[in-house]
Amino acid sequence: MTLQQLEYIVSLDEYRHYVTAAEHCFVSQPNLTMQVKKLEDEIGVRIFDRDKKPLQPTEIGKEVIIRARQILRESKQLKEFVNHEKESMEGEFTIGIIPTLAPYLLPQFLPLFMKENPSVHLKIQELQTSQIISQLENGTIDIGFLVTPLNESAIKEIPVFYEPFLLYLPENHRFLNEKLMLAEDLDPSEVLVLEEGHCFREQALAICKEAKYGSSIGFDYQSGSIEALKSLVQNGVGYTLVPELSVRDDLDSVHVRRFTNPEPVREVSIVVHSSYIKESVINRLKDTIQKVIPGRLLEGQAVVKFDWK
Template identity: 45%
Template structure:
């Protein structure tokens, strides 16, 4: 049994197709098939049911794939040990970022990180929290930046910063004349929200439910982007909520629509998250140091109350 064989097994299990798995592994399909066949012969079992379309794992195959993930991940530790011993910070690093953090945070740290660590080949994807957790657990992401706490036993979290919620209240709205607002002022019925799948949406809902009990939430309008929500709000369709860094990009013409909350400021916790197996920690450390150093000058709020990003049940 070899690690290469286990790697091939994982590729077929993921793609449910030998040809696609071979392409991913950069080998010919006969080579991949032969190695998996050798492993099955050695173990005297079938890992895949080849009669099914697409290919499916047998019952014992599912158990083998679960263990193979652990073995392949642990094998990567050897290179990690060598890299850390040499003080090497480089190689491919796959990073996921949630949509409500990507457009504001990425431009702040990316150039500085690349300049300081030119040997790291960052591959960055914008993904929802659900997609991020799945890909971290499957080994397709090395780390991610997301709203926390996630209460997931397979994921480790390093807090980067606390980002306050900022209300965007257009003219003629009932709260527009208030200098600062309280959470108790909010009514979910006149709130424009992001669509399902965005953890910031859940944070806003949880924020409103802290003080009000809405058995039947009636959302007026939902959108896929914060920029769209601001435009809709300007049309008088309701107020909306922004992460603090997004509020910095509001045009001068509309800055008078921004309202901070009375302390403690409701805020989201933004963290660097990664698998508990702790692979590529030297790059994770470098990312944390770069981001923390830059964000410290942008967000100076201290008295905050963290709002959960998880959907309430």
């Protein structure tokens, strides 16, 4: 039994003529006749008495048609509800965002987003990538901001921008004499990275082409903060990799060098469960972010993308 078959019997009841009913449903008369017969065979009753002129529903057919009309009304209402939900820009939404993105992205787009969408309330949590995936799957959060690709079948990824990795150096470091850096020139033993569990750590190590990280600078420091690593570098301890949005021109420009093309980048995406329907919220978040970030981050060409894991 299909909604289409129910539409056919309702139309046939209304027009009492196969050709007219078929024209109303934008199908051929033989196709409509065949589908009505298939429905009758499936439910085991005759809906129409074809011996009467004009065509008449049987007694039980009248009851079937009444219920068919009810089902079609409810189906239409369901579609209207879903369309409203997709387009609605109101309500509360829970967002998970990775710590290496939150302090740099949120201040840029959040004021404009809240100003333009006063009926939306966002509950934002800093979570690691594995936590965001898990909570999207169990419905604890609605939307995630993290680095992709994830290669998770239940998760839908909407790429938003491509953020380059920059080399962050102490003053007077020999690499500051270079205009552009080659990734193969880095010494993994000098690179400061985040603690285990942060996707940014794995990306930094991938750029260094170092599967395991072992410190040879006199100490091990388990940090979850890019700002803490930058502070160490500023005081002459090693060097590190930072995402471009974390670089403040007034304070950091003397410490950074870009990599040669193709630049290593992280693909920053909005992620949702594959069943999530609030497309309007996703699109509005994406549009707002793309309005405020530097235009060069919107280009995904001539870059090297890294998986988060």
